[in-house]
Amino acid sequence: MKNLVVFVLYILVVHSYNEEYQLQQNNENAIGMGETGISRVENTVQALETKLAELDELERKVLIAIDIDMNNDKMKLGGNKADSAMSIQKIKEEKEQLEKLKDIRPRLKHKMREVIKVLPKREQYRLIRRMDLRHRFNLGTEMDTS
DSSP: OHHHHHHHHHHHHHHHHHHHHHHHHHHHHOSSOOHHHHHHHHHHHHHHHHHHHHHHHHHHHHHHHHHHHHHHHHHTTTSOHHHHHHHHHHHHHHHHHHHHHHHHHHHHHHHHHHHHTTSOHHHHHHHHHHTTOTTTOOTTTTSOOO
16 A cells, blocks of 8 residues: 555656646747647646546545554554554554645645636636536635636
């Protein structure tokens, strides 16, 4: 489980930096923001949304693993100290993995906001509604509605 989390974190971070570079290149080329510019933004936002969904799923799995380990630890109250120390260490490692996942989420959401901000306001709202990203944004307070 630990290797899987580390591998997925590595892929998410490396891929997001690659997309950031590609987005900068695309923004330099798409000055007019015609249909190709909107579709590029949509594709980039879709990729980021997919990563965030994978991150949510991975976080859920880590939380379930922590819960199972804590329940198993409660079952072994009369166990020896070595087993107790091992289970405490395992729970600590899983919590560290969870913190790493929670550190990545704001960066991905910030990147998604940056990509969407390239579009005019009306297109931003259309894209958010069309791609059903309203759960990622609080349109009343988070984005400027003027």
